[in-house]
Amino acid sequence: MESYKLTVHEIWNLVNKREISIKELVRDVIERIDSTERQIGSFITFNWDEALYQAETLDTLISEESDSSKLAGIPLGVEDNICTLDIRTTSASRMLENFTPPYDASVVEKLKQCHSIILGKLNMDEFGMGSSTQNSAFKVTKNPWNLHKVAGGAAGGGAAAVAADQVFCAIGSDSSGCLRQPAAFCGVVGFKPTYGLVSRFGLVTSAPSLEQVGCITKDVTDCAYVLEEIAFYDSKDSTSIKDDSCGYLGYLVDGIRGLKIGIPREIFDESWDPDIRACIDRSIEILKNLGAEIIDITLPHFKYATASQFIIMCCESSSNLARYDGIKYGKRARDVNDLEELYCKTRSQGFGQEVKERIMLGNLFLSRQYYDSHYKKALKIRELLRNDFRKAYEKCHLILTPTSPILAYDLSNETNLSVTTNYSKRYTLLANLTGIPAISIPCGFSEEGLPVGIQFMADTFKEGTLLKVAYTFERNTDYHMKRAMKLEVTE
Amino acid sequence: MKYQTVVGLEIHVELKTQSKMFCSCSTAFGGQPNSQCCPVCLGMPGALPVINRRAVELAIKTGLALNCKISEYNTMDRKNYFYPDLPKAYQTTQQYHPICKDGYLDIEIDGKKKRIGITRIHLEEDAGKLIHDTDNSRSLIDYNRAGVPLIEIVTEPHIGSSDEAVAFLDELRKILLYLEVSDCKMQEGSLRCDVNLSIKPQGQTKLGTRTEMKNLNSFRAVQRAIKNEAQRQKTVLEAGGEVLQETRRWDDLKDESIAMREKHEADDYRYFQDPDLMPFLIDSNMIEDIKNNMPELPAQKRERFVSEYGLPEYDAGILTSSREMADFFELSVKLYDEKKGAKAAKTVSNWLMGELMRLTKELGVELQDLKLSPSLLVGLLKLIDQGVISGSMAKDVFDEMCQSGKEPDKIVEEKGFRQISDIDQLRDIVREVIQENPKSISDYKAGKKKAFGYLVGQTMKKTKGKANPQLVNKILQDEINK
Amino acid sequence: MKLSLKDIENMGLWSKLKLDHQEKEVFLDRINKTLQKLEIIKELATDHLELSLDKPIHSKALRDDQVQPSMSRDQALKNAQETWDGMFSVPSILD
């Protein structure tokens, strides 16, 4: 049985009816990974032995527990910047090549309580810096729909793994669209919750104020299943928020009549891939037919958002990545004569080019001379943008954009990716700057068969509204049913 | 030319909390290296800080005692620099919105009051400890202290001499101890002081270039360092040189400071608000709560001791030097005399300032380390009043009591210290002494008053000091004049 | 506002990165290009705006002063490349 093709909610039904065992499921999935991983490259570290061991006992355990979690027994992947006790956690950097955390991230602790099965750690751009997962120190992840294309990033490993049926869901983080953009590139669902809704404790983050833990799943129902478990108040994270509006499964209803969906007029002037424009236009028609009202809104400070996000990300990274000094963990340069050399050699050898550049820029922006003109200004833009959104939400329930204005692009050796390719994230990073929730779901394909994603953003804590519109859209389309099955299994 | 010394102090105070500033590791002093660490205080990837409420409360308490404004809106900021004792390569501190601002502390110098402005008090975390293994040319790091909560108290440059600096520190230390904010043990590093010093020609308003002096481990070091640095700067200026803005390290053994490094153009801590910590608000309820639980401060207590007990200023100052001593005094007076009369107060004061201070000094301990209690002391005083023991015997009983904690009358009993107050018994002894010392009697009668003292002494000797001295005096007078 | 090699050196100093001459040139070029792209924010006048003091929405921003067990020393030290006698080790800081 090709059980790896299933979704989380389908598995849950089958397990409940005893039509499938977790043991079988895990074996199936591991076999699937084994046969596809060489082409895709979505994992950095496998955790198969433990997964198989865990699966041995889970069937009995789940049948005994009356209210087992919907994620019980579900094989999933965790992005490699989320700490896992005794499982190597590298953030795709040479710096942490041998780092084995002595603790679990809070979200991992929760997954373990749910009896989810962690199959391994997923590839990403080094410290989340990049948009194509070409910036991993270990490997490039390829797009399962077209192996010559990028999977997107930073969480390209997660998106590719879900798209290639290697895992049923991926837990990762999003600081500029790192879950949503690769999800769009790979034709799956990417979700970034409201800032503070999911604990960041144990997330190896570069940009704490922008980054949020979220998930990539095969469909919207699965997304709600995962969110239901990973959204909780965590006293170990000062930015964690107790939200009482949970019960996300209740929002999985087909019906958006009267819902007002705003489209920021600023984005229409921008250059989009024509195939994407066609998909979005068609999606708007679908939404209208489903009873939604499409209205024109404005985000006057939109054009400064990318720069603001980039500056803030650099500044926070420069400080957050300073702890990698060769002393307490991670890489340590050999043959050094003094402390200064230990620092400089370790960091020069441990970090990739992109990371170095952002650290340097961050230090520049925070220096006395640039603080006001860059860092403080970026913060002000962020506030102005928050205001823009506040005003927009007075007029509409949701805001719609393409997830990315461009399609998954060719794998390349281009190294200066920072600002140029952030073009692909200019719509997603808005949610990171302002802390609001956003989701990307499949909304069509390009002529050459690459997936296209549509993004919905809602006001803070309006996850429910997001899930409702995404679910309704999904129920009335079949893009999510198409899988990247063209993978040739070569032996 | 005459120069004026201008000093500002930066005082780091380790707060007396159970757990660290941002994590739940213990702050206990002296644990095995790196045994009080967790992912948070080791700066492990992914670990996040959460602020200790108690640390915030202690900072507010200090701010209130130092007449500061308490900020409603607070942020924690990062001070970025690399050093092995700093696990995250930034110190979490308060640069932009410190918790307390614009306060002052009055000190007394040569009987005159002087007000020293407090610029700010901010919360921050301590760094780890470095141990230098020079034989193997390496330095070792213990992060137990990393993340222990600190406050930094920054004064205005209002201090004009080493004596003023010490007076300020002394008063501040007393306040911090009264508030139970910190242990203030300089040798354990829970109180540390940096000195910013410049000099300027007398009368000039513009400040000179200042140096910053670190590694001052005692009040004496602060005093020496200020004198020394003022002199050094003067010498430099008088030789036509220029004082450099630099950090200097005080060497207590050599009694001199050494330049560590000059400030560079590139020196830049790149402060910014810590995105891992939300701004936190201090509401008026929290401040009111703390205000309502503030103890009486040393200065207030001092004044009250003078007005309420009629004590001399000097006594009041010494008795209020610690909260324990002041409480001990007050309780003793109350037990001794319900009306808390001036005489009773002075008697208690004399004992505390005399015998107690002598004993603690001899033994090198604090009041708390002794087994003395107010009721024991008052028991002893009552024995004296009743004439059961003499003043000099009482001193022996006192020493014994402080160390064993036994009731004074038990000690008197055991040691057979009971005073001889039986007139007939004493008269017999006095007569013996007179018979044995005819020379002294004639000397005395010839006007040599000293001879009388000798005879008293002889009587005391015969009774092994147990004779009631007043009675001996009286009987001896009677017998000689008979 | 174009950077000079001296600026790149300062940035390397702050970042504790060792840059040889060629790397400095590469970074200079890349970073100047990046800065050029960020020039857009100069269009927007924000000097008249003050950052609002965001009221935290978190009621539990502060925690109680309670001690919980720390990690074992082995756990604390296990990821370090060089340790001695239960401590982390670096080249001597006293010269």
Ligand SMILES: [Zn+2]
């Ligand atoms: Zn700790």
